[in-house]
Amino acid sequence: MLYSTKTPEQKRQQFRELLASGTIQQFPGAFNPLSARLIEEKGFPGVYISGAVLANDLGLPDIGLTTLTEVATRAGQIARMTDLPAIVDADTGFGEPMNVARSVQELENAGLAGCHIEDQFNPKRCGHLDGKNVVDLETATKRIRAAADARRDPNFLIMARTDIRATEGLEAAQDRARALVEAGADAIFPEAMKDLSEFQAIRDAVDVPILANMTEFGQSALFTVEELAGVGVNMVIYPVTLLRSAMGAAERTLDAITTTGSQEAEVGNMLTRARLYDLVDYEAYNRFDTGVFNFQVPGTN
Numbered sequence: 001m002l003y004s005t006k007t008p009e010q011k012r013q014q015f016r017e018l019l020a021s022g023t024i025q026q027f028p029g030a031f032n033p034l035s036a037r038l039i040e041e042k043g044f045p046g047v048y049i050s051g052a053v054l055a056n057d058l059g060l061p062d063i064g065l066t067t068l069t070e071v072a073t074r075a076g077q078i079a080r081m082t083d084l085p086a087i088v089d090a091d092t093g094f095g096e097p098m099n100v101a102r103s104v105q106e107l108e109n110a111g112l113a114g115c116h117i118e119d120q121f122n123p124k125r126c127g128h129l130d131g132k133n134v135v136d137l138e139t140a141t142k143r144i145r146a147a148a149d150a151r152r153d154p155n156f157l158i159m160a161r162t163d164i165r166a167t168e169g170l171e172a173a174q175d176r177a178r179a180l181v182e183a184g185a186d187a188i189f190p191e192a193m194k195d196l197s198e199f200q201a202i203r204d205a206v207d208v209p210i211l212a213n214m215t216e217f218g219q220s221a222l223f224t225v226e227e228l229a230g231v232g233v234n235m236v237i238y239p240v241t242l243l244r245s246a247m248g249a250a251e252r253t254l255d256a257i258t259t260t261g262s263q264e265a266e267v268g269n270m271l272t273r274a275r276l277y278d279l280v281d282y283e284a285y286n287r288f289d290t291g292v293f294n295f296q297v298p299g300t301n
């Protein structure tokens with residue numbers, strides 16, 4: 001009821017244990033707080049919060065237009081609706097290394113279990129598009145060092161994302177991944193890997209957990225969780241998947257209303273009223289209300 005029953009510290013500890021478990025972890029992307037509850041109910045171990053989704057949800061393209069305040073607020077709303085650890089996409093960290101330090105503290109305050117910070121130039125773009133630029137090694141490592149030094153909870157996970165594969169190739173990505181770990185990264189997100197052997201190459205380069213981004217319509221094929229586990233990937237995200245599904249469903253329903261004059265044809269695909277009430281834990285609020293209001297004050301009647 002109301003919100004998570006676990007503290008952010010407990011969730012960060014839980015996240016560290018999941019990553020150390022030796023089993024690959026699947027984190028679907030929540031597009032709002034309610035979808036985080038659905039992810040938890042379906043048995044997933046954690047929630048991803050995508051920068052692309054946060055931007056697109058506001059009707060904006062994913063080019064670094066969202067502010068730290070917007071991202072921390074929305075990510076916090078999502079994180080507090082679930083007992084699962086939630087990690088957030090912090091883009092380039094919202095500025096210079098000093099800003100990155102502040103960003104990490106704000107995301108800690110918002111109850112997140114970790115974040116990833118990438119080595120793109122600002123304005124950044126989706127990692128699966130052409131025309132990306134990455135910052136030099138010194139700038140990239142300074143961002144990560146600032147992030148790692150700024151956290152107060154040692155379990156808050158700092159993941160370094162590198163976009164360098166697209167511009168300088170796989171060996172450069174291996175070198176950069178090693179340098180980012182050296183700078184304090186707890187995990188590596190190698191962006192836009194072309195095939196499984198590339199994930200394997202990153203696995204061979206570093207000892208920390210690595211993440212695979214299974215975003216649709218991108219550079220990587222949609223590998224199965226078994227395939228990714230086979231090359232040593234520790235966690236996989238489906239960042240925009242639920243937003244794409246939900247918006248696809250919304251478009252079909254709007255078209256049905258237009259073409260048939262009613263939404264009737266789509267009702268079977270909708271979450272029922274009962275399921276929706278279930279997700280918001282309606283029943284528990286009823287019980288709470290009854291408990292509060294059904295009492296007698298001794299001696300007054």
Ligand SMILES: C[C@](O)(C(=O)O)[C@H](CC(=O)O)C(=O)O
Nearest residue numbers: 050051052126127128215239
């Ligand atoms: C993972 C990602 O950074 C995101 O914001 O979700 C995006 C996803 C996408 O645009 O499909 C990315 O840059 O890969």
Ligand SMILES: [Mg+2]
Nearest residue numbers: 050051052089
């Ligand atoms: Mg992003």
